[in-house]
Amino acid sequence: MACSTLKLNSLSITNNSFSSRRGSPSLSTTRRVSLPIRASSYTDELITTAKTIASPGRGILAIDESNATAGKRLASIGLDNTETNRQAYRQLLLTTPGLGEYISGAIFFEETLYQSTTDGKKFVDCLREENIVPGIKVDKGLVPLPGSNNESWCQGLDGLASRSAEYYKQGARFAKWRTVVSIPCGPSALAVKEAAWGLARYAAISQDNGLVPIVEPEILLDGDHPIERTLEVAEKVWSEVFFYLAENNVVFEGILLKPSMVTPGAEHKQKASPETIANNTLTMLRRRVPPAVPGIMFLSGGQSEVEATLNLNAMNQSPNPWHVSFSYARALQNTVLKTWQGRPENVEAAQKSLLIRAKANSLAQLGRYSAEGESEEAQKGMFVKGYTY
Amino acid sequence: MSNFKGKYHDELIANAAYIGTPGKGILAADESTGTIGKRLASINVENVETNRRALRELLFTTPGALQYISGVILFEETLYQSTAAGKPFVDVLKEAGVLPGIKVDKGTVELAGTDGETTTQGLDGLGARCAKYYEAGARFAKWRAVLKIGPNEPSELSIHENAYGLARYAVICQENGLVPIVEPEILVDGPHDIHKCAAITERVLAACYKALNDHHVLLEGTLLKPNMVTPGSDSPKVTPEVVAEHTVRALQRTVPAAVPAVVFLSGGQSEEQASVNLNAINQVKGKKPWTLSFSFGRALQQSTLKAWSGKEENVKKAQAAFLTRAKANSEATLGTYKGDSQLGEGASESLHVKDYKY
Numbered sequence: 001m002a003c004s005t006l007k008l009n010s011l012s013i014t015n016n017s018f019s020s021r022r023g024s025p026s027l028s029t030t031r032r033v034s035l036p037i038r039a040s041s042y043t044d045e046l047i048t049t050a051k052t053i054a055s056p057g058r059g060i061l062a063i064d065e066s067n068a069t070a071g072k073r074l075a076s077i078g079l080d081n082t083e084t085n086r087q088a089y090r091q092l093l094l095t096t097p098g099l100g101e102y103i104s105g106a107i108f109f110e111e112t113l114y115q116s117t118t119d120g121k122k123f124v125d126c127l128r129e130e131n132i133v134p135g136i137k138v139d140k141g142l143v144p145l146p147g148s149n150n151e152s153w154c155q156g157l158d159g160l161a162s163r164s165a166e167y168y169k170q171g172a173r174f175a176k177w178r179t180v181v182s183i184p185c186g187p188s189a190l191a192v193k194e195a196a197w198g199l200a201r202y203a204a205i206s207q208d209n210g211l212v213p214i215v216e217p218e219i220l221l222d223g224d225h226p227i228e229r230t231l232e233v234a235e236k237v238w239s240e241v242f243f244y245l246a247e248n249n250v251v252f253e254g255i256l257l258k259p260s261m262v263t264p265g266a267e268h269k270q271k272a273s274p275e276t277i278a279n280n281t282l283t284m285l286r287r288r289v290p291p292a293v294p295g296i297m298f299l300s301g302g303q304s305e306v307e308a309t310l311n312l313n314a315m316n317q318s319p320n321p322w323h324v325s326f327s328y329a330r331a332l333q334n335t336v337l338k339t340w341q342g343r344p345e346n347v348e349a350a351q352k353s354l355l356i357r358a359k360a361n362s363l364a365q366l367g368r369y370s371a372e373g374e375s376e377e378a379q380k381g382m383f384v385k386g387y388t389y
Numbered sequence: 390m391s392n393f394k395g396k397y398h399d400e401l402i403a404n405a406a407y408i409g410t411p412g413k414g415i416l417a418a419d420e421s422t423g424t425i426g427k428r429l430a431s432i433n434v435e436n437v438e439t440n441r442r443a444l445r446e447l448l449f450t451t452p453g454a455l456q457y458i459s460g461v462i463l464f465e466e467t468l469y470q471s472t473a474a475g476k477p478f479v480d481v482l483k484e485a486g487v488l489p490g491i492k493v494d495k496g497t498v499e500l501a502g503t504d505g506e507t508t509t510q511g512l513d514g515l516g517a518r519c520a521k522y523y524e525a526g527a528r529f530a531k532w533r534a535v536l537k538i539g540p541n542e543p544s545e546l547s548i549h550e551n552a553y554g555l556a557r558y559a560v561i562c563q564e565n566g567l568v569p570i571v572e573p574e575i576l577v578d579g580p581h582d583i584h585k586c587a588a589i590t591e592r593v594l595a596a597c598y599k600a601l602n603d604h605h606v607l608l609e610g611t612l613l614k615p616n617m618v619t620p621g622s623d624s625p626k627v628t629p630e631v632v633a634e635h636t637v638r639a640l641q642r643t644v645p646a647a648v649p650a651v652v653f654l655s656g657g658q659s660e661e662q663a664s665v666n667l668n669a670i671n672q673v674k675g676k677k678p679w680t681l682s683f684s685f686g687r688a689l690q691q692s693t694l695k696a697w698s699g700k701e702e703n704v705k706k707a708q709a710a711f712l713t714r715a716k717a718n719s720e721a722t723l724g725t726y727k728g729d730s731q732l733g734e735g736a737s738e739s740l741h742v743k744d745y746k747y
Contacts, residue, residue, distance in 0.1 A: 239602035246595035252642050285646075287392075287608050291676040292641035321646050321676040 042210040046254030047294075049173045049212045053133055053256060054295030054323035057362045058104035060214075062299075062329035063090055064137035064176060066109055073333070079342045083111070091117050092340060093333070096351040100130025102358035107135040107176050107214075107327070113167065124171035135174040135214070136167045138202070142180060151191040154179035154198050157205070164209035174212040176258070177202045183233055183265065184223040192240055200244035207254055214297065214327070216258035217241055221301050221383055223265030227272055230262050231280050238288035252292040258327050259285075260301050261311055266383045274307075278314035291321040298324070300331035302383035305357055306374050309364045316367035325365045330382050332357045338377060392607040397566040401610030402649075404488060404528050405568045408612060409650025409680035412719050413459035415570075417654075417686035418445055419492035419531060421464055428690075434699035442470050447697060448690070449478060451708040455485035457719035462490040462531050462570075462684070468522065479526035490529040490570070491522045493558070497535055506547040509534050509554050512561070519565035529568035531614070531684075532558045537576045538589055538621065548596045556600035563610055570652065570684065572614035573597050577656050578743055579621035587618045587635045594643035608647040614684050615640075616656050617666055622741055633669035637677060646678035653681070655688035657741030663688035664717045664726055671724035682722045687740040689714050 053060065065073060070089075071081030079085050090112050093099075106127055113136055116122045124134045138160060142152035154177060164175065179195040181187045195217050206213035217237050219230065238259070245252070262280040264272050272280075285296065300308040308331035315324050326332075335357065340350035357378070363369040408415065420428060425444075426436035434440050445467050449455070461482055468491055471477045479489045493515060497507035509532060519530065534551035536543040551573060559569035573593050575586065594615065601608065618635040620627055640651060653670075655663040663685060670681050683689075692714065697707035714736070720726035 235602065239599060243595060243599040246592065246643070283647075286678075287645050287647040288602075289645065290642050291644075291646055291678055292638070321678045 040208055042207065043251055043254065045210060046207055046212050046251060049133060050254050050256055050294045052131075053105045053174065053212070053297075054325065055104050056323070057366050058102055059326035059328070059361055059365055060105040060107060060135070060297050061093065061099075061103045061332055061358070062107045062176075062327050063093060063112065063333070064107040064109045064135075065329065066137075066141070067111065070109070073337060074342075077337055077341050085342070086111070087115050089337075089340070090115065090123065092347050092350055093336070093354060094123050094126045096354050098130075098355065099358065100132050102355070102362035103130075103132050105133040105135050105174060107137055107174075108172070109137055113170055113172060122171075128171070133173050134171050135176055136172040136211070137178075138163060138167070138175045138206070138211075139177040139179070145191055145194060148191050149185045149188050151182055151185045151188060152180055153191070153194045157198070157201055160202065160205045161209055164206055164211050168210040172211060174214060174256070175202075175206045176214040176216060178216045178218060178258075181217055181219045181233065181237055182222065183219065183225050183229060187233060192237055196237065196240035196244045199241055200248040200250065203245055203250045203255060204248040207251060212254055212256060213250075214256045214258045215241060215245070216299065218258075218299060218301060219260045221260070221263065221266045222385060224267040224269075225265040226268055226270075227262060227264045227276065227280055230264065231284055234259070234262050234284045235288055238284065242288065242290065252290055253294060255293060256295045256297055257289065257293060258297050258299050261298055263311075266302065266385070274310045274314035277311045278317070281315060282320065285320070285322070285324075289322065293322055295323040295325060297327035300326070300328045300382075302381070303331060304381045305331045305334055305378040306371055307379075307381070309357075309360045309369055310371055312361060313364035313367060313369040316365060323365075326361045328361065332361070334380075334382060335375065335377050393560065393563075393605040394607075395564050397563065398607065398610070400566065401563055401568050401607060405610050405612055406649045408459045408488060408529065408568070408652070409682060410459050411680055411682075412723055413457055414683035414685070414718055414722055415460045415462060415490070415652050416448065416458050416689055416715075417462045417531075417684050418448060418467065418690070419462040419464045419490075420686065421492075421496075422466065425464075428694060429699070432694055432698045438466070440699065441466070443473075444694075444697070445470065445478065446472050447704055447707055448693065448711055449481050451711045451715075454708070454712045454715045455482070455487050457715040458487050460488040460490050460529055462492055462529075463527070464492055468525050468527060483526065488528045489526050490531060491527040491567070492532075493518060493522070493530045493562070494532040500547060500550065503544055503547060504539065504541065506537065506542055506544060507535050508547075508550045512554070512557055515558065515561045516565055519562055519567050523566040527567060529570060529612070530558075530562045531570040531572060533572045533574060535574050535576065536589075536593060538579045538581050538585065543575070543589065543593065548593055552593070552596040552600035553604075555597060556604040556606060559601060559606045559611060560604045563607055568610055568612060569606075570612045570614045571597060571601065572654065574614075574654055574656065575616050577616065577619060577622045577741065580623040581621040582624050583618060583620045583627055583631065583635055586620065587639050590615065590618050590639045591642050594639065598643060598645065608645055609649065611648060613644060613648055613651045613679075614654050615651065617653050617658075617670070619666075622657070622743070629666045629669035632666050633673045636670055637673045637675060637681075640679070641676055644679060648679050650680040650682055652684035655683070655685045655740070657739065658688060659739050660688045660691050660714055660736040661728070662737075662739075664714070664721045665728055667718060667721035668724055668726040668728075671722060680722070683718045685718065689718070691738065691740060692736045
């Protein structure tokens with residue numbers, strides 16, 4: 001039996017000021033406040049923000065790599081991991097003209113939220129001008145989960161409320177928290193519960209401070225399991241997630257999801273076609289995602305740029321109750337990085353290549369993408385076994 | 390974990406989808422012997438088998454009515470009954486394109502330590518009973534769980550117990566070829582406002598779907614029978630549009646798109662009120678990936694009963710009343726009901742009975 005459902009009842013708050021009304025004499029005398037407290041004064045804004053991010057033909061550019069991870073990206077093109085280089089790279093991306101036609105939101109790492117262009121223009125202002133909503137990664141990374149089967153859990157709840165309020169002041173309007181689930185490790189019931197509960201707490205705190213929470217339980221691509229197993233695990237994970245979100249009185253019209261697509265494990269002998277991936281993923285969504293959720297922004301998780309686009313396109317061939325879109329990091333940036341090579345003279349070309357990927361995914365969101373003319377680089381897989389951010 | 394894949398997988402999906410055909414809905418005619426006795430008593434008719442049979446025959450043979458009905462829920466006795474001419478009811482229904490359904494729960498009992506909250510009985514031997522009903526022609530089942538709103542209710546215990554009872558029942562049905570109607574009725578009794586009803590409905594439905602998921606139920610092969618979201622019976626009324634908005638929003642927040650249809654219970658609303666509310670629900674703009682239809686008992690039969698009064702010579706008049714309500718609700722599922730049906734005697738009469746027990 002799911003004993004966790006008895007754990008926390010957010011409908012009951014012990015109230016010490018007893019009224020003169022008497023309940024049944026056989027019960028305790030604590031009065032319960034029965035109206036759930038929904039996301040405070042920000043509810044309408046959250047709903048509007050979520051809708052803006054989930055606008056047709058647009059998706060999210062994820063550039064929230066931590067400094068360590070950004071370092072890996074820079075190293076791959078021979079650059080040192082300095083603040084100047086990180087700033088230069090993000091500036092390249094965020095000042096791409098016309099980006100707002102295909103991108104509705106950009107996720108920042110904390111450092112980047114407070115940075116500006118070399119001309120002194122705040123990054124958040126660059127985005128606002130393009131009607132792109134700034135977002136912020138708020139989790140503090142994964143650490144080993146004691147008592148589990150070598151699995152991780154995501155930290156970041158301590159002081160989250162005040163950090164979120166600060167980020168809101170700086171201009172962020174949505175947040176992101178990435179936890180992971182590993183199929184080769186089970187996943188254990190403990191790991192799934194922890195992932196789901198952490199996301200639910202984070203989501204409630206975010207909404208309370210004006211940030212639309214992106215809910216991201218990434219089911220890692222690692223493993224040799226077939227697609228049926230991924231579907232099974234995904235359904236379990238999302239069932240837990242939505243139940244705990246509901247228990248925490250999260251407003252579903254003011255969240256976004258960032259799921260992994262339902263695919264076979266990276267080491268599984270058979271690759272699945274975009275249509276198979278689309279069918280399995282849509283089945284999972286139909287069985288688990290309440291229609292009130294406005295947007296589902298898929299992560300790419302190591303797929304090649306073209307694969308990620310093709311799969312998204314396959315999912316948008318028929319109508320569904322949500323906005324099915326993208327929140328891609330590597331699948332949008334890979335070619336950009338390689339084109340830039342850290343040289344100022346390559347900036348324009350690099351920005352053009354970003355627009356190419358952004359436009360391709362925009363078309364995929366509308367179900368109108370064709371892979372003709374894609375470069376070889378764009379088709380290279382980016383799966384790294386045991387990938388840690 | 391994903392749903393179990395039994396031998397009835399495809400059939401369950403097809404039958405559930407059929408019940409949710411737009412323009413059709415369910416006639417709940419599964420009153421237990423005790424309950425139907427109350428109905429008959431209200432029109433001074435004796436509670437004997439011939440009378441119970443006659444009433445159901447009247448309903449099932451109404452010319453032109455069954456086109457608006459995709460399923461009829463029967464009580465066990467009725468599943469094995471026939472028309473006066475000897476034709477089995479299940480055949481009458483099947484020939485008219487109506488799926489026979491069967492009530493399988495064994496009523497509610499109180500949960501000790503609560504203030505009158507209940508759980509529903511009926512799991513013992515349920516698998517064998519379902520298999521038997523399937524053989525007799527039933528293709529869907531119904532199990533009514535009951536919750537109430539009060540100062541301390543519904544309790545965690547009541548929500549959990551009723552949700553998990555529904556989930557056990559649901560998967561056993563699916564193992565035996567019956568589409569389970571999942572019915573977590575939150576009684577309308579009380580002075581609470583519509584916001585409280587909405588919050589509790591959302592909470593209860595979230596718990597139900599968690600339980601169904603934990604029990605590997607195939608959602609595409611189920612139906613949901615919830616209450617509409619309304620103010621409590623002792624609270625000021627609101628317009629149908631307000632009921633509709635809160636009801637649809639509650640469903641959007643809790644019911645996965647994989648569920649093919651939501652068939653509302655009427656819960657004491659008058660015939661006309663139930664139709665008007667259902668109509669408003671179907672007019673709400675927004676995401677509604679499920680069919681939104683009816684599973685009405687009292688709200689389909691009240692004026693029919695009054696017109697019949699147990700007399701053979703009134704059958705035609707009674708059937709006309711039934712046809713009127715069936716058509717009205719059919720239109721309501723399409724959002725085209727204009728509220729202009731000839732109101733039979735009693736059609737506007739509230740059918741609310743405080744702390745209603747089936």
